[in-house]
Amino acid sequence: MQPDEAADLLGELPQETSSALLHKMEIDEAADVRELLTYAPDTAGGMMTTDFVAVASDLTVEDAFARLRAVAPEVEAIYYVFVIDSDGHLVGVLNLRQLILAQPEVRVGDIMIEDPARVHYTDSRDVVAEIVEKYDLLALPVVDDSDILVGMITVDDVVSHIAKQAWKRKLGR
DSSP: OOHHHHHHHHHHSOHHHHHHHHHHSOHHHHHHHHHHHTSOTTBHHHHOBSOOOEEETTSBHHHHHHHHHHHGGGOSOOSEEEEEOTTOBEEEEEEHHHHHHSOTTSBHHHHSEESOOOEETTSBHHHHHHHHHHHTOSEEEEEOTTOBEEEEEEHHHHHHHHHHHHHHHHHTO
16 A cells, blocks of 8 residues: 555544554655655645655766656556655656656766756645646646645545535535
8 A cells, every 4th residue: 555545544533543554654655754754735745745756956867767667666656757856855846758768878967857846745735736837747746834745645635635625515515
């Protein structure tokens, strides 16, 4: 189960049950889930997953592919490769087409889309949905107060939110 899905499930359970299940998880996975549980459920942080691919802007395309191959088995959805600086700040994004078409020796920073759309972890689910729809995105990076990349929200999570909102409206809630 992906960390965001596990956090959603554990967030619905009684604290005692949630804690017991967290203790049975592998240490790294439990740490990811615990982090996600700290975000309010109706925010971008509550929607995001910590499973994403990020590469340094000074890597070559060849090195970026090596990184992608190394982490891909652990990441459920790879729509974009996020580009970060040495401190983890989001500086750009690459779609997979850009990466595939680029020459191996080209630096990622030279071909990335600079200043990509992003949301802050405290932004509402509605803000997330508006941005994904406005820019027709498959995934949206989530940053903290220092613009450090902390997660991503996939379009399927946004669609789930929209469907739940529509269902609530239909029921008159």
